[in-house]
Amino acid sequence: MAQDDPPDEWSTRERLMWEAYRSGEWCEDVPELRGTALRHLLVTAPSPHRGCQARLWLRGAHITGELDLAEVTVAGSVRLDRCSFDATPRLDNAHLDAAFELRACTMPGLSLVGARVAHECEITACTVTGTVDLRSLTVGNRLSLTDTALHPPHGKAALDAQSVEVGEDFWASALDCTGAVLLNSARIQDVLVLRGTRISGDAGLRAPELTVGGGLFMDSGFTGTGQINLYGASIGGSIRMEDCQLAGPGTGPGAYALLMCAAEVGGDIWSGHGLVVHGPVILSDTSVRGSVFFKGARFDVSSTMPSTDAALNASRLRVGGDLNCRDGFIAQGMINLRDSRFGGSALFEGAELNALNGQPALNANGVETGGALLCTGFTVHGRISLINVTVRSRVCLDDAVLDTPADESALSFLGSSTATLSLRMREAPAGVIDLRHSKIGLLEDAPAAWPTGMILDGAAYDSLHPALPARERLPWLGRDPAGFVPQPYEQLAATYRRQGQDADARAVLVARHRRMRRTLPPPARLWSLLQDATVGYGYRPLRAVWLLLCLLTTGTACFAVWPPMAVGDGTPPPFQPAIYTLDLLLPLVDLGQERSYAPSGMMQWSAVALIGTGWLLATTVAAGATRVLRRN
The missing domain is CATH 3.80.10 (Leucine-rich repeat, LRR (right-handed beta-alpha superhelix))
Structure with a gap:
């Protein structure tokens, strides 16, 4: 042959x-x-x-x-x-x-x-x-499995492509799998396309350490009923997840819908409307060079995860651009952004966040943004935690609704800093807004939306808008659940003083002492009341002048009608009722009249009253003046 x-x-x-x-x-x-x-x-x-x-x-x-x-x-x-x-x-x-x-x-x-x-x-x-x-x-x-149906026996993988190497694209669009898809350590030079692919079964898609030089496309009807594991993946381009539905299996620890920890994305993460996830999404320690878009997406752990897992766990996420959760974004479960960094802004305008199992609805503790944190018009059922946050531009909650029970925390902005904080909410929160030890350039609010509880101890701000007079701003300071705290009064007074409104600053400081008086024991309370009535705690010194004039006039008239008798062996100076009264009123001042004449009868008690009043008045004036000088 x-x-x-x-x-x-x-x-x-x-x-x-x-x-x-x-x-x-x-x-x-x-x-x-x-x-x-x-x-x-x-x-x-x-x-x-x-x-x-x-x-x-x-x-x-x-x-x-x-x-x-x-x-x-x-x-x-x-x-x-x-x-x-x-x-x-x-x-x-x-x-x-x-x-x-x-x-x-x-x-x-x-x-x-x-x-x-x-x-x-x-x-x-x-x-x-x-x-x-x-x-x-x-x-x-190119490697292609487009429009292919893989239906292995139960428990077997549908596609095992571990460590596969593709010189160009890997197309697996409209792939129908009833078993696991394994792409562990796969290396794809250009793009990985899973558009319209359906993966069912608890194992889902396993692609830890996946490397894709271009983009990853899980959109156009992609459905995963198992876990999607992209741990440590490196995606050179963008990840697209529009019109994508993910459902993590079962309940309990480790049962996630999407795991993309420690991953690197060279472009954006796009989801847009149509992304629906039932089960936790974990993006911890991931780096995204572009932006993350979850506009109109829905994350839900209410039915699949009755545990304490977050709907979106993006702690220590690094994003070069924006985190965009606008336009109808809904989360049933906590959004955890703890210690994340955003080169642009974090945007939650028009979003709805719902807390579960006593967790915060939004936990952004330690977050830093190069832009803004915009929560305009969003609705939150649960508390917002923004502790130690640094926002370069502005934090805006205009037209927002914070739905928390009375006396519980609605917003914690503790130890945080921003150029502008706007709290012009749609309605007054029943919960407490905590601004302790925060640093704010411009604080914007609306009196109609002041919360029932507000903690301002240690908060520092440069200016307030609207610029209300002190009598209208003072009720704002009296909402601390812990009662009287002096620092917010000092801060508000300093703000008025920087703006040249000295009268409003003095009104605030007087209100501070009056509010503090309620916390003092009876003797100190009486002394505080005397300082208030006489010199306004040193901030209204004209009161002392008018009081002295009144006492001087009264004493002069009385001693002119009932003059005292001369005392001593020598020749006394001519009696002058006005000088004699002034000599009684002013302690430590000797005008020669008091030691030369002595009143008798009822006028003795008048003299004693003038001397005592003079000492009290002088002591009060000195205390008030010392307080003002020390502050200045």
Whole structure:
């Protein structure tokens, strides 16, 4: 038998395949072929007819027995269209120097473990009732599993492509899998496309340490009912998840819907409207060079996770641009952004956040943004925690609704700093807003939306808007659940003083002492009342002047009618009622009248009253003046 002739025992139909291979034409009139005949053809590789290219293009054949091409080198391209297999084709460690294509084929499985395909490897519109095993497969150009249905036995993986290497794109759009898809440590030079793919089963998509040079597309109807594991993945371009539905399996620790911890994304994460996730989404320690868009997305752990897991756990997330959760974003469960960094802004305008199991609705403790934190018009059922936050631009809660029970925390802005904090909410929160030890450039609010409880101890701000007079702003300071705290009064007074409103500053400081008076024991309270009545705690010194004038006038009139008697052996100076009264009123001042004349009868008690009043008045004035000078 010549090398270019088929074996003698081959059937007529198998000989037709032989000749079609040599001429490079489609072989379509062979309904049934042996797998061993196919192997012999590809191993023997007869030379092509003159002017032709040898290749196996086979259509509509049923392959009986096993097609075993393990460790075989195939020179020409292999394309099988609408063929069926009795057994799993095996090409483990095979070398295919051209393209390999299975289109609309039916088979119980497929094994290409360790194989090398120089050009395209396409498994398109096929139906596989077992596992497609592509572990360590190397493809020079494109790898495609588009429109393929993989339905392995229960508990088996549908697609095992661990450590696969693809020189260009990996297309698996409209893939229908009822088992796990494994892409552990896979390396794809360009894009990974999973548009419209359906993955069911608890195992889901496992792709830890996945490397994609371009983008990852899980959009256009992508559905995953198991866990999507992208731990440590490196995506050079963007991740797109529009019109995507994810449902994590079961309950309990570790049962997530999407895990993308410690990942790197060179572009954006796009979701937009249509992203619905039932189960936790974990983006902790991930770095995104662009922005993260969750506009109109819905994250829900209310039914699938009755534990304390967050709906979105993005702690220590690093984003070069914005975090965009605008336009109808809904979360049933906590949004955890703890210690995250955003080069742009964090946007929650028009969002709705719902806390579960006593957790915060939004936990952004330690967050830093290069732009703003905008929560305009959003609704929160639960508390917001913004402790130790640094926002370069503004924190805005205008037209927001903070729904928390009375006396519970609605917003904690403890130890945080921002250029502008705007609290012009749609309605007054029943809960407490805590601004302790915060640093704010401009604090904007609306009297109609002042919360029932507000903690301002240690808060520092440069200015307030609207610029209300002190009598209208003072009720704002009396809402601390702990009662009287002096620092907020000092801060408000300092703000008025910087703006040149000294009268308002004094009114605030007087109100501070009056409020503090309620906390003092009775003797100190009486002394405080005396300082208030006489000199306004040192901030209203004209009161002392008028009081002195009144006492001086009264005393002068009385002593003019009932003059005292001269005392002593010498000649007393002429009696002057006004000077005598002034000598009684001013302690430590000797005008010569008091020691030269002594009143008698009822006028003695008048003199004692003037002396005592003078001492009290002088002491009060000195205390008030000392307090003002110390503050200045």
